Amino acid sequence: MTALRAPAPVPPVRHGAVESTASWSRLDRIGLALCWAAGLALCAICAAILLFMLFKGMQFLRPALLLSHPLPDLDQSRTGGFLDPLIGTVVLTVLGIAFALPIGVATAVWLTEYGRPSWLARAVESGIEIVAGTPSIVLAIFGLIIFQEHVFGFLSFTAQGGSVFGRSFLTAGAMMALLAMPLVVGATREALNAIPAHVREASYALGASKARTIRRVLLPGARGGIATGATLGMGRIAGDTAIVVILLGASLQMQHGDGPPGYRILSGTGSTLTTYVYNNSPAGEGNAPDKAYAAAFVLLVIVILLNFAVGAIGGSERRVAWGR
Amino acid sequence: MRRMLSAGTWTDQRVERLLGALACTVLALIAAMVVFVFAKAWPSFAHNGLAWFGGGGNVDRQLAAIFDSPSNPQDYVYTLHAWPMLYATALLSGIAVICGLVFALLCAVFIVEFAPEPMRRVLEPAVRLLAAVPSVVYGLIGILVLVPLVGNHVVSESMKRSVAYVVQLDGTSLLVGAAVLTVMVTPIMIAIVVDALRAVPRGWTEGAAALGVNRWRATWTISVRAARPAIVAAAVLATARALGEAIMLAMVAGSVGFAPNPLDGLLFWFEPARPLAATIVDNAEGLSVVPFGQTIYAFAAVLLVSSLFLSLAGWAAKRPLKRYGLAAR
Numbered sequence: 110m111t112a113l114r115a116p117a118p119v120p121p122v123r124h125g126a127v128e129s130t131a132s133w134s135r136l137d138r139i140g141l142a143l144c145w146a147a148g149l150a151l152c153a154i155c156a157a158i159l160l161f162m163l164f165k166g167m168q169f170l171r172p173a174l175l176l177s178h179p180l181p182d183l184d185q186s187r188t189g190g191f192l193d194p195l196i197g198t199v200v201l202t203v204l205g206i207a208f209a210l211p212i213g214v215a216t217a218v219w220l221t222e223y224g225r226p227s228w229l230a231r232a233v234e235s236g237i238e239i240v241a242g243t244p245s246i247v248l249a250i251f252g253l254i255i256f257q258e259h260v261f262g263f264l265s266f267t268a269q270g271g272s273v274f275g276r277s278f279l280t281a282g283a284m285m286a287l288l289a290m291p292l293v294v295g296a297t298r299e300a301l302n303a304i305p306a307h308v309r310e311a312s313y314a315l316g317a318s319k320a321r322t323i324r325r326v327l328l329p330g331a332r333g334g335i336a337t338g339a340t341l342g343m344g345r346i347a348g349d350t351a352i353v354v355i356l357l358g359a360s361l362q363m364q365h366g367d368g369p370p371g372y373r374i375l376s377g378t379g380s381t382l383t384t385y386v387y388n389n390s391p392a393g394e395g396n397a398p399d400k401a402y403a404a405a406f407v408l409l410v411i412v413i414l415l416n417f418a419v420g421a422i423g424g425s426e427r428r429v430a431w432g433r
Numbered sequence: 434m435r436r437m438l439s440a441g442t443w444t445d446q447r448v449e450r451l452l453g454a455l456a457c458t459v460l461a462l463i464a465a466m467v468v469f470v471f472a473k474a475w476p477s478f479a480h481n482g483l484a485w486f487g488g489g490g491n492v493d494r495q496l497a498a499i500f501d502s503p504s505n506p507q508d509y510v511y512t513l514h515a516w517p518m519l520y521a522t523a524l525l526s527g528i529a530v531i532c533g534l535v536f537a538l539l540c541a542v543f544i545v546e547f548a549p550e551p552m553r554r555v556l557e558p559a560v561r562l563l564a565a566v567p568s569v570v571y572g573l574i575g576i577l578v579l580v581p582l583v584g585n586h587v588v589s590e591s592m593k594r595s596v597a598y599v600v601q602l603d604g605t606s607l608l609v610g611a612a613v614l615t616v617m618v619t620p621i622m623i624a625i626v627v628d629a630l631r632a633v634p635r636g637w638t639e640g641a642a643a644l645g646v647n648r649w650r651a652t653w654t655i656s657v658r659a660a661r662p663a664i665v666a667a668a669v670l671a672t673a674r675a676l677g678e679a680i681m682l683a684m685v686a687g688s689v690g691f692a693p694n695p696l697d698g699l700l701f702w703f704e705p706a707r708p709l710a711a712t713i714v715d716n717a718e719g720l721s722v723v724p725f726g727q728t729i730y731a732f733a734a735v736l737l738v739s740s741l742f743l744s745l746a747g748w749a750a751k752r753p754l755k756r757y758g759l760a761a762r
Contacts, residue, residue, distance in 0.1 A: 137649040147539035155559040219452035236459040242744030244677020246710045250733035251466045320448040348567030350680040383569045392684040405570045
């Protein structure tokens with residue numbers, strides 16, 4: 110019987126196979142064209158920014174700029190380089206992530222592994238969203254208000270009259286930690302959620318307590334996620350300007366604060382590459398566009414490297430898969 | 434460490450309490466933020482009442498008067514009508530988010546559905562990179578490239594002369610600010626929308642295709658519609674980001690507290706506008722003058738409340754996604 114004849118073989122569907130648009134209505138074709146235009150425009154903008162900054166960086170960046178201290182001078186040839194801002198960026202980034210990591214990881218572990226009572230967990234979750242959505246300029250103002258209280262006087266300068274300056278690497282780092290924390294929490298939670306339940310059960314079956322399971326099994330398993338979050342957070346900190354302008358004082362050179370040696374850098378003020386760029390742009394006092402371009406190029410390279418590092422960490426993380 | 438763990442100091446209950454306490458510091462911080470910022474900003478609001486949010490007079494002159502107020506606390510000047518800055522904030526973020534949303538939607542659909550594989554491999558890092566570029570770099574490109582371009586070549590001399598007695602047109606303008614802001618908020622929206630579009634079950638669009646609908650229609654009517662909550666959330670979160678953008682706008686949108694007037698026609702786009710966040714950065718040196726600092730804290734308080742509500746709205750908008758199991762997380 111013809112009805113029982115085997116069906117004609119279905120041609121294999123290629124994913125992303127191109128469907129001819131000849132039969133589409135004009136409106137649909139315009140829509141598709143707009144999509145292409147948007148995608149190409151995005152590539153063009155990205156390439157334009159990258160190439161422009163690369164060109165300007167090659168044009169203005171000299172090794173001497175990286176190695177000399179900035180100096181106040183009216184003559185542009187004698188205002189020095191940006192060694193201090195570069196060190197400032199590194200110090201602030203490390204400090205910020207050092208504050209953010211413990212709290213961020215603890216929050217993520219509590220949210221995924223405990224999360225009781227559930228209303229509190231939901232409140233914490235939305236609280237993290239709120240912190241993520243708060244503009245950094247508001248965080249900076251909050252930091253200034255808090256750290257000018259006398260209790261926190263040890264963190265920064267104290268003026269003759271007893272008023273606390275409130276501006277130092279420590280105070281700026283603390284607020285930077287708030288900026289990076291949501292990223293750390295998000296990445297760590299994702300990594301913890303990706304660890305299957307049977308891994309936890311196996312650990313309990315061997316007699317390990319929950320705390321021990323977290324310490325010996327879950328945290329090592331989530332190492333990749335934690336590293337991703339930390340790297341993203343560092344990129345965010347390195348690129349932020351508002352907190353540095355308000356909370357670090359944005360002084361040209363690093364000014365040491367009070368306290369034991371070593372601590373003096375942390376309780377002192379300084380600047381980072383972002384404020385150096387801002388101050389040397391026509392909007393700031395310095396107005397030395399070529400130095401601003403050079404510093405912006407270095408900053409962009411740091412941020413892009415951090416982002417590539419995220420990709421590399423993500424790649425190695427995928428290799429450590431937990432059985433099927 | 435191992436001995437400590439087994440010795441009973443780190444019992445499960447203690448660990449739970451410790452971790453819970455650390456997690457709850459976030460809530461305490463938010464509460465402290467709202468309380469402290471409002472407490473510090475209160476004199477500015479109290480002296481002006483609702484007129485704080487209204488217009489009238491020249492904002493920059495009012496700010497200068499507050500800065501120069503006498504040192505005697507009884508004589509502090511607080512009079513301020515912040516409307517031009519509120520208006521500039523709303524205008525800039527509104528324009529940027531609306532333009533950015535259309536652009537981001539098209540890009541996201543392109544990335545998920547239509548882009549050929551090599552193109553996709555370029556686009557994804559491009560989006561990540563645009564999101565990672567620091568705002569000061571955007572500001573630098575804006576102020577050194579776009580502002581002179583607009584100021585010297587787009588705005589004609591006669592246009593400048595026609596408004597010279599009100600405001601100077603030098604290229605730092607609403608147009609440049611909105612354009613750069615659009616580029617800054619678009620990647621955030623693309624990332625959220627792409628995640629949501631990817632999570633739409635393939636069967637839904639395949640079902641539509643099986644009924645003879647072409648790919649564009651299937652995407653537009655099925656995937657995009659299913660991802661609607663994500664699109665709302667993306668717009669809300671991008672608005673929060675745009676509201677708080679300070680450095681870039683302080684650099685390219687002008688340092689004059691001027692409210693651009695839509696009735697000026699084409700000129701509207703070339704008029705300067707300075708939003709709240711940029712005002713804070715511009716006046717960072719004056720914070721130690723008590724009444725001036727309190728006024729600046731009031732700007733921060735307004736920003737804090739609006740971003741708080743926007744974050745909560747974004748969080749609420751994303752919830753239906755979770756119900757359908759469409760959320761990436």
